[in-house]
Amino acid sequence: MNILVTGATGFIGSHTCVSLLEEGHNVIAFDNFYNSKESVIDKIKLLSGKSFVFYNADMTDSEALEKIFSENDVDCVIHFAGYKAVGESVQIPLSYYENNIYGTLCLLNVMKAHNVKRIIFSSSATVYGNPASLPIKEDFPLTATNPYGRTKLMIEEILRDLWISDNEWSIILLRYFNPVGAHKSGLLCEDPKGIPNNLMPRLLDVAFGKMPHITVFGDDYNTKDGTGVRDYIHVVDLAYGHVKAVDFAMNNKCVEAINLGTGIGYSVFDLINTLNKVNNINVPYKICPRRPGDIDACYADPTKAKELLGWSAVLTLEDMCKDAYEASKKARNDF
């Protein structure tokens, strides 16, 4: 199949391109390198042993999108492109709405004009807000607490309305939990610009001496050791979930939200201890007050992904910590 990938050089996009190419799909990709590097294109080619068409394009540029759809026969779109920093979204909400919402509308309009009616959308567990119970199922109430989360929720709603207007569409809303890890080769990894917000990239900055210690945001949560619990998922597992979602979209006309998580909750201390153990390091930490907006615990019920897509995560927290560490080491040495 011919799969168009938006945001193809980002963390999840790049791993998904490798997975799609390995599975025999043709990839047509674009990115504007807002939060990624051009060198990722060659790394995807190297790892998959395959070539693919790439455009340096911005999704808010309808003319650029029109050119891509005119030059390629697209069967399905996987839509990763978007701004994703929660804190930043509170500071510059209009940029988030313009890029994420307007950009997605541009994409959908061009898809419609070219009669391309299959889309896999990169949503997030953030749409569940603070869940009333755990594990989280797809039919739980949806809410958003910041502009970033609202863009995810709004795009989900736009896509649901689109399906109601035309049942010929195949729309899969993939709700990711906490993606970490990296490709085994160490060539692809999470490479955020500036100071990272998320736990794993911050832990790696501490491990490699860029920060003196990790700040543990609260040890008084209602969890087994008082620190926040999340469903960390290896990015390679997550990438393969997209391949399975493409298969499903090729064979079903529907709008379906599907959790991509392991179903296992690990605490901040679990992550620190595992990272230390598998890499034989000792990351210093300090307990600090809670980060505003953080919730006690969040983990998926992954049953629907297994039933509908035949997908479940197979890689462990040890794999995530080992692969993330090795890739980060390589990225820092190569720089």
Ligand code: UFG
């Ligand atoms: N944490 C720390 N110290 C840090 C960073 C994080 O203790 O320096 C803790 C947080 O309090 C939380 C856990 O580590 O308990 C995970 O925090 P992350 O920032 O890594 O991830 P979040 O769960 O807060 O958010 C992530 C993504 C969001 C997405 C959400 C979906 O960043 O984009 O998962 O559930 F919306």
